[in-house]
Amino acid sequence: MEKNIQDLIELTFSDQPIKITNEKYFFIETNKHEVTHDSFDKIKLIFKRFPRLYYFLIEIISPVYSSKKPFKKFMEVSNGIVLNLGSGNELRRKNIINIDMMDYDNVDIVCDIEKLPFKDNSIDGIMNITVIEHVPNPSKVIDEIYRVLKPGGIIFSVIPFMQPYHASPHDYQRFTLPGIKLLHGEFEIIESGVFSGPVSGFLWVFQEFIASVFSFGFPFLRNILTILIMIITWPIKFLDSLFIYLPTAPNLASNFYVLCRKP
Numbered sequence: 001m002e003k004n005i006q007d008l009i010e011l012t013f014s015d016q017p018i019k020i021t022n023e024k025y026f027f028i029e030t031n032k033h034e035v036t037h038d039s040f041d042k043i044k045l046i047f048k049r050f051p052r053l054y055y056f057l058i059e060i061i062s063p064v065y066s067s068k069k070p071f072k073k074f075m076e077v078s079n080g081i082v083l084n085l086g087s088g089n090e091l092r093r094k095n096i097i098n099i100d101m102m103d104y105d106n107v108d109i110v111c112d113i114e115k116l117p118f119k120d121n122s123i124d125g126i127m128n129i130t131v132i133e134h135v136p137n138p139s140k141v142i143d144e145i146y147r148v149l150k151p152g153g154i155i156f157s158v159i160p161f162m163q164p165y166h167a168s169p170h171d172y173q174r175f176t177l178p179g180i181k182l183l184h185g186e187f188e189i190i191e192s193g194v195f196s197g198p199v200s201g202f203l204w205v206f207q208e209f210i211a212s213v214f215s216f217g218f219p220f221l222r223n224i225l226t227i228l229i230m231i232i233t234w235p236i237k238f239l240d241s242l243f244i245y246l247p248t249a250p251n252l253a254s255n256f257y258v259l260c261r262k263p
Contacts, residue, residue: 008081009097009109012122012148027111030103038167039219040226051089051106061230063204063254064196065240066158070257071127073191074156077259078125085113085141086131088168096127114140118148125149129158130255136172138183146186149262155187158257161250162201164208177256187260197244198252200237207233 009025017025047054082096089104099116100107111117113128114137126145132138145155159175175183181192207229215222243249250256 012081012118014119015117017117024103024107025109025111025117026103027109027117028101030101030110038169040223041167041169043223044168048089048104051091055090061234063207063230063234063237064163064200065237065244066196066200066255067194067244067257070158070191070193070195070259071129071156074125074127074154074259077190078127078154078156080124081122082125082127083116083123085126085128085145086134114144116144116148120147121150123148123150123153125154125156127156129156130160132157132159132175132183133163133173134168134170136170138173142183142186146262151262153262154190155184155260155262156257157184157260158195158255159183160255161253162198163204163254175256177250177253180256180258184258184260186262188263190259190261192256192258194244194249194253194255195257196254197240197249198246198254199240199243200254201252203233203237204254 013025015027017027018029019026044054047057080095084090084093084096084098085100087098087100087104087107088102089106090098092098092106092108097108098106099109099111099113101110101112103110109117113131114135126149128141128145132141135141142157149155157180159180161174161176163174165171177192177194181189207226210229211222211225215225
């Protein structure tokens with residue numbers, strides 16, 4: 001984090017951190033990695049220790065193709081202090097503060113995103129990309145985002161619709177596009193739509209189906225089959241670069257997005 005951004009963030013804290021280590025702020029007690037009971041997520045946790053490799057693999061062999069345009073627009077319209085909620089071990093970016101409840105190396109603030117440790121009307125922009133499905137009370141997170149955003153502040157949310165269960169370390173819900181708009185009802189919607197299209201929605205379900213059926217209930221075999229099928233079938237997802245624009249794409253979309261402004 002740049003020093004000036006660090007100073008600005010300190011000025012916006014509504015609570016005192018319980019500890020500060022190497023310019024990282026802790027508002028909750030946490031282990032390096034929270035225990036997960038999902039065997040495939042345990043494999044992902046190993047790779048998350050190497051963020052460049054992990055996010056390269058996500059970009060290439062994961063079953064989900066994501067549109068880049070909505071995120072670029074968010075970056076264009078958001079300035080000042082920008083928070084990345086549920087960042088995981090994503091590499092730090094200039095002027096973006098990584099926030100997660102787990103103590104990854106590249107996290108700047110460790111806290112519960114259902115209780116953000118910031119003053120009212122203090123933050124300029126907030127992104128939460130495929131995070132809401134992992135929190136038990138998504139409406140609380142959105143209410144907190146609304147509270148801490150400045151009037152005119154921007155929120156960018158990406159939320160899954162057609163995806164198999166994927167605990168990191170938990171997985172609670174899915175949303176349709178109308179459901180996402182309702183969740184963000186207090187905001188002014190700038191634009192919304194399909195972030196990851198129907199091919200991605202189909203491909204992930206197909207991979208999970210094959211791995212689950214032919215592993216005969218053995219988690220280790222299921223994990224091996226999942227990885228093999230992903231390696232074989234990943235190029236199919238790039239068909240979404242075209243199919244994402246179909247009028248019927250929302251019927252089977254993997255992810256939706258919404259870009260909003262606080263009035």
